[in-house]
Amino acid sequence: MLKVVVVDDEPLARKGMLYRLGEFKELTVVAECANGKEAIDAIAAHQPDLVFLDVEMPGINGFAVIEHLQNQQLPMPYIIFVTAYDHYALAAFDVNAIDYVLKPVEAERLKLAVDKAIKVFDSRDDQKHKSQLAQVVSRLTGDAADTILERLSNEEPVVDSRYPDAISIKDSGEITRVMVIDIDWVDAAGDYMCIHTRDGQTHILRKTMKELEQELDPRLFVRVHRSAIVNVNTIVKLQMLPNGEHQLMLSNDQTVKVSRSYKDRVKQVFKGA
Missing domain, CATH: 2.40.50.1020 (LytTr DNA-binding domain)
Known part of the structure; x- marks a missing residue:
């Protein structure tokens, strides 16, 4: 489940986005915000994975929210910008947004953006999992973590197979398998x-x-x-x-x-x- 924050100063637009996001079992909305300040506070409090961020908001707009997060060195979530103007697209990608959707939000276009976000997170989580696995195996075997990551990338055996991973012990007609x-x-x-x-x-x-x-x-x-x-x-x-x-x-x-x-x-x- 990806933790999501929805930010939009228009109540109807916010309500519509919440309704559509409810159709995705991979997402859980942890906060909804009506302005940029609420967005910054909610992101700091919930540390979401993904934010649907309105660009045009009075006071602190969507791009200013990003700037505030960077200046305060807060954990940066992935961003999908929501805008009524297509010309914001280039600026959205300049700040490493995953995607942008135009208002009024179409279900098919939103699904493409969500699918894209999920793929990004799957890739990130896979790399995180490999790094954690490499650290554990490194402690167990003495091999460098970088070497283990390279083996994983090349789909090679991670652990040297010259040594058994278990020892069989016979006792009173039973055989116990003890992990090394x-x-x-x-x-x-x-x-x-x-x-x-x-x-x-x-x-x-x-x-x-x-x-x-x-x-x-x-x-x-x-x-x-x-x-x-x-x-x-x-x-x-x-x-x-x-x-x-x-x-x-x-x-x-x-x-x-x-x-x-x-x-x-x-x-x-x-x-x-």
Whole structure:
């Protein structure tokens, strides 16, 4: 749903526009304004996605509303100008309006303008979604966000497929599929691995630490001890103890000892942060 503000100093014109916009399920009108000042206040208060803005209004006209928004550095909505004069069209596009419609507003012409606005927002939201996805994947994999965006644009795999996204754990005739990104840390218990997940569960895996380490993406997991592996995204701080040893504090309040031989690997995690 796009939030819409309608601005027109003519009550009948405003009423007619509200009636026609009611036919579009993609739009929701959050305010109607009778003059430029009301428009500026409503845009500041509601931060709409789209404004149907009358050009010819006494006092503060449509173009002056745009100027006020820019001067006050308010969030700039997309604009569809509404005017009785075709010669305003060029000026409308000079201020980056999506479109303009002539009074009296025809249903077919209004639909074209609304469809155009929706396409603009779909494109913008798609790019926003890709950027958010890139940031998340970047934190998980260590790849640069720009690299991930390029892969998305080229429709290439975003995550390196050399490493599995889940580990299957057999226990008492059952097989549990544990997502790798949900693993907080792993410690060895004799011939078994204890896999601790973010939901507080512990899964027992019959595998050696070396075998498990080879299955985990080194950009996401770091070996901190001969018997411990940690998800780098759970690390909160590296602490030096009075005896000269180091330990990690994880986001789940768990502490994990860092052995001297793996201390440099752990410090590399903080250097890249």
